[in-house]
Amino acid sequence: MKIIYYPAQDDVTTARGEGEPLLLLVSFDEETAIVAPIDEAVEHHILLELAGRARLIEGNSGHIDRYFRAVVNEDGADWTFVCPSDYRGITDKVRRISAFYRDGFAALSHALLELGLMVGIDIPRRYRRHMNMLGDESTNI
Numbered sequence: 001m002k003i004i005y006y007p008a009q010d011d012v013t014t015a016r017g018e019g020e021p022l023l024l025l026v027s028f029d030e031e032t033a034i035v036a037p038i039d040e041a042v043e044h045h046i047l048l049e050l051a052g053r054a055r056l057i058e059g060n061s062g063h064i065d066r067y068f069r070a071v072v073n074e075d076g077a078d079w080t081f082v083c084p085s086d087y088r089g090i091t092d093k094v095r096r097i098s099a100f101y102r103d104g105f106a107a108l109s110h111a112l113l114e115l116g117l118m119v120g121i122d123i124p125r126r127y128r129r130h131m132n133m134l135g136d137e138s139t140n141i
Contacts, residue, residue: 001026001114006036006051015039019074023047025067026111028103033111034067044069044080068104076119077112079104 005012015037016022023041025034025048034051041047045064048054054064069080083100090096108121 001030001111002032003111003114004032004034004051004053006034006047007040011037011040016074021071021073024070024072024077024108024111024115026070026107028066028068028107030107030110033114035115038071068107070108070121072112072115072117072119074117074119077108077117077121079108079121079123081123 012022012035021038023034023036023038023044025044027033032053034047034053036047036050041050044067045054048064048067065082065084069082070077071080072078081101081104083097085096087096087100088103090099105121112119112121
């Protein structure tokens, strides 16, 4: 996995050392992760632009909905769980959300490990509407 640090690796390391939250983007194909101190980019779509990735047209890889998104620090990772309606071409909503959950958990875990962050991944309450849709099935994901 290629990690892009914005504005630079030293800035991310300093922010991390000070306990500041970081924005993390991980491409669906797990080839690229982008990380920045939250104060540098403020929001994930801004980080994508600042890192020069929003202009990529081929394969729509520059679109924010082609990345798993989280806010992380030494205490944990809060996953901005937003499943695109066209995720992996799966038309059934429950199956699509289940696949997104499995894939995202794996991709984010991999990126966190690459960054040396051994922390849990949480889906904040405001993003759990999808999980509620899965009902009891979510325990089998």
